[in-house]
Amino acid sequence: xxxQIPMVDLRAQYLRIKNDIDAAMARVVETTAFIKGPxxxxxxxxxxxxxxxxxxxxxxxxxxxxxxxxxxxxxxxGDEVVTVANTFIATGxxxxxxxxxxxxxxxxxxxxxxxxxxxxxxxxxxxxxxIPVHLYGHPCAxxxxxxIACDHGLPVLEDSAQxxxxxxxxxxxxxxxxxxxxxxxxxxxxxxxxxxxxxxxNDPAFIAKVRQIANHGGGSNKYDNVVLGTNSxxxxxxxxxxxxxxxxxxxxxxxxxxRALLYARLLDGIPGLVLPKExxxxxxxxxxYTVRTPKRDGLIEELKKHGVATAVHYPRPIHLQPxxxxxxxxxxxxxxxxxxxxxxxxxxxYPELPLTEVERIASLVRAFLAA
Ligand SMILES: *Cc1c(COP(=O)(O)O)cnc(C)c1O
Numbered sequence: 393x394x395x396q397i398p399m400v401d402l403r404a405q406y407l408r409i410k411n412d413i414d415a416a417m418a419r420v421v422e423t424t425a426f427i428k429g430p431x432x433x434x435x436x437x438x439x440x441x442x443x444x445x446x447x448x449x450x451x452x453x454x455x456x457x458x459x460x461x462x463x464x465x466x467x468x469x470g471d472e473v474v475t476v477a478n479t480f481i482a483t484g485x486x487x488x489x490x491x492x493x494x495x496x497x498x499x500x501x502x503x504x505x506x507x508x509x510x511x512x513x514x515x516x517x518x519x520x521x522x523i524p525v526h527l528y529g530h531p532c533a534x535x536x537x538x539x540i541a542c543d544h545g546l547p548v549l550e551d552s553a554q555x556x557x558x559x560x561x562x563x564x565x566x567x568x569x570x571x572x573x574x575x576x577x578x579x580x581x582x583x584x585x586x587x588x589x590x591x592x593x594n595d596p597a598f599i600a601k602v603r604q605i606a607n608h609g610g611g612s613n614k615y616d617n618v619v620l621g622t623n624s625x626x627x628x629x630x631x632x633x634x635x636x637x638x639x640x641x642x643x644x645x646x647x648x649x650x651r652a653l654l655y656a657r658l659l660d661g662i663p664g665l666v667l668p669k670e671x672x673x674x675x676x677x678x679x680x681y682t683v684r685t686p687k688r689d690g691l692i693e694e695l696k697k698h699g700v701a702t703a704v705h706y707p708r709p710i711h712l713q714p715x716x717x718x719x720x721x722x723x724x725x726x727x728x729x730x731x732x733x734x735x736x737x738x739x740x741x742y743p744e745l746p747l748t749e750v751e752r753i754a755s756l757v758r759a760f761l762a763a
Contacts, residue, residue: 396699397740397749400579404744409636413585416632429628435635436590436626439574442557442638443566445592447599450626451606454553454575457589458486458523460624461549461573464601467492467520474514475523475551476506477709477721478729482575483525483551484710484719492520493719496711498726503671504528504682504736507728508536515544522548526555526565528705528738529581529648529679533671534560534568541569549573553589556581557645558677565677566592571599576634581648581679582641584630647743648678651750655681655739658754662761666735680705681741687761688737694760695739700753703738 406413420429432450440448451457467473469491475483477496487494497514500507506524515522522541524532532550541548548569552558555565556574566572571593576584591602604610609621656667666684670676682705685691692702709729711721723730739753 395749397701397745397753399701399703399738399740400742401744402578402583405742408744409640412636412639413633416636417629420628420632425628427625427628429631431628431631431635432626435631435638438635438638439590440592442564442641443572443592444564445567445572446594447596448590448592449599449603449606450631451589451591451602452624452626453587454573454577454580454589455482455486456606456624457573457575457591458482458549458551459489460602460605460622461571461591462486462490462492462521463605464598465521465547465549470518471520472516472518473521473523474511474519476525476527476729477711477726478504478706478732479525479527479551479710480553480706481710481713481715482553483523484713484716487523488716488719493518494716495519496721496726498728499527499732500533500671501728502669503530503533503674504732505530505532506537508533508540511537511540512544515540515546519544519546522546523551524548524569525551525553526558526677528668528682529554529556529558529677530668530670531555531558531560531565531568531674531676533674535673538569547571553577553580554677554679556677557641559675561673567594570595576630581645581677582634582637585633586627586630588626588630588634590626644743645677648741649676651741651745651747652676652678652681654747654750655741655754658751659683659757662758665757665761678741680738682736682738683757684732684735685737685761686735688735691757691760692737695753695756698756700756701740704736705738707733709733
């Protein structure tokens with residue numbers, strides 16, 4: 393019987409830092425500081441510092457981070473937001489839920505992120521915001537994207553839900569645009585023990601706006617409700633867990649990198665197999681190790697037989713999701729994104745994954761594809 397290898401092993405991660413996590417959770421429970429407790433403020437400060445940004449507001453999840461960041465820009469009906477279709481549905485939902493229209497740009501076929509050479513053509517008089525997505529932890533070509541955004545006077549909002557700790561030209565994701573949205577869904581590189589998210593920016597006035605919207609449109613008093621808001625606060629138990637984990641994020645990212653480099657070495661030169669590559673200036677956070685092969689479906693079956701889990705991110709680009717309604721597109725609109733959706737597969741990659749398992753998975757992949 394082979395070892396069962398999951399896509400992520402949150403239990404193994406917990407066991408590495410059990411004492412810290414248990415103490416953090418007990419601290420919140422014992423003080424009953426469940427809402428807006430001291431750990432929330434402390435986490436916001438620590439996470440902003442980690443991202444090399446001035447300010448941060450915790451929210452309930454990454455989708456809300458996108459929704460309320462867009463609302464803070466004043467995005468609404470009649471507006472357009474330029475983004476990619478090679479992403480999780482939340483990126484598109486956040487735009488539509490504000491009444492705006494997503495305009496999808498194809499991705500670069502090396503980094504699988506927003507192709508800056510196609511960006512300018514997608515911008516119109518109605519464009520309000522540009523959302524590049526640091527997919528799989530790979531930072532977008534932010535120099536080129538920022539230049540085009542700047543030429544058009546548009547803010548860039550990073551969807552950094554997969555980008556924690558990635559860097560571009562030495563700068564951290566979270567400080568590469570005007571603002572950035574993060575998810576702390578348990579399986580993300582920095583994951584809570586439930587749902588959580590944040591918006592990070594060098595613009596404290598912008599963060600204050602998001603904070604206000606995410607807490608019932610509040611003014612300085614609890615019952616001053618000055619703008620239409622909602623309840624999308626980061627809860628204190630999650631903040632306490634995130635603080636305990638944030639201390640390890642740099643090391644965990646290095647451990648991901650070590651495994652990604654090992655895969656790259658062991659999988660090199662297999663005909664028909666395309667390995668993930670870092671673009672110029674990019675240092676990936678390796679949220680996912682995603683390979684590309686026309687034999688994807690067979691490879692998934694083969695690995696499953698040997699107890700190795702895989703995942704497909706994503707089997708359908710979001711412009712082809714019925715949920716996008718009339719804002720969606722048709723087959724052929726975004727050939728690179730559509731081609732990827734037929735051929736990509738993510739191999740297990742997490743800090744606790746034994747190197748011997750990387751070796752075993754790599755030889756299974758090689759044996760299957762060379763056959
Ligand atoms: C996970 C994810 C989100 C949404 O975050 P949640 O915390 O699950 O709401 C948004 N965008 C991308 C690219 C993601 O991977």
